[in-house]
Amino acid sequence: MTDKYTQFVSHGIGKDLAKKLGLPQPAVLRRYKEGEPLVPGPVLVLGSGNGRTAGSDDLAAALAGWGLDVRRSALPKEKLGAIVLVLDAVEHPEELAGPVLTAAPSLRDLAPGARVVTISRTSASAATPAVAAGRQGVDGLLRSLAKELRAGATANGILLGDGAGTTSPSTLGALRFFLSGRSAFVDGQFLTVTSGAGQLSADPDKPLAGKVAVVTGAARGIGAAIARTLHRDGARLVVVDIPAAGDHLAAVANEVHGTALQLDITAGDAGRRIIDHAVERHGALDIVIHNAGITRDKLLANMDEGRWNSVIGVNIASQLRINEALLGADQLHKTPRIVSVASTSGIAGNRGQTNYAASKGGVIGMVRATAPLLAERGSSINAVAPGFIETDMTARIPFATREVARRLNSLQQGGLPGDVAEAIAFLASDEAGGITGEVLRVCGQNLVGA
Structure with missing residues (x-):
């Protein structure tokens, strides 16, 4: 569905009127387009300590190797495409002042759609309270900064586990994702790189080349957008949905040059049938995207067993059974990627959605608990939690409620739907091989939830 208000206040008389009346002026976001530069201008790279660390030097060299125009100090009034703050050496909250306040004046010079990315270490592995305080301080700093940026600029962070460095493959992969237009609706969020696993794609525009991917709930909406994005990135597709959606499913399959599998994913043999179809038709199975989901909203006081059980059955119980089949299958690729669609409702809750929120909270718990089981084989599982996304479902929300929901985020x-698909495509790639057990919110930094 089109956000006509954003279109109106982005140009001409509408822009002038909104400014005079003090109305919200959402920016047209910078989204990915093949062939366009990774960032809309030079990239300023600053490090902790005295403004430089070995980590920031190495990272700056890596970015220069991508053909980016890298700066180690800002030039007056120069429009910047991005600022990267390398804070991995911070050992005390007092050490944040140097690099952060050095970067502060350059925030005024960010180009529209620019990016700010912090790279720091997780507080969980800190040896002392002071180190933990300094590292956790980056969290509050980054989330607050994201709420201050304007003109479609975003701020996100990368956290390094003990096994990861500033130039580990998945650190660079996450940085490339956050710098690019693929992360347009991801704001104020962190991804943790737990290991040095992963591999950067030789062709950034085709990171899924040669992969076989399954997408459930693919007949329309977000599922169809996921299929299109994975196809654009080079994957071969198996699209799955219920028989009642067969015509729409066939249309999507034809569009992405894939194959369609009509299937009720709550069936006990759904996992086996997905594996058999992928292997028989495409010779392999590398990626599984659990997108299928339903809502049956009702206040808990009025909830009946049918509504509750159907939502739990589709949204989480089916994923658990399919994953069990996948992990026990010999045909699955040696390093599979699994990505599930959760929801901000599963994080912060939502009135009238106790069943849905329970199911999506269950997805988050499943992802975190399954990650260690996959780690030994170099595999990964992650989740994406969308916020308010323009779909047929949100188009049915009453106008006033819909308008409020649209504006309740930093953007x-x-x-x-493509914003959700972009995040999923990244997490499904080998560039994210060192990222597992994560839940990435695609919500424009919604004001509800963490």
């Missing part, structure tokens, strides 16, 4: 607008 002051709803996201698009």
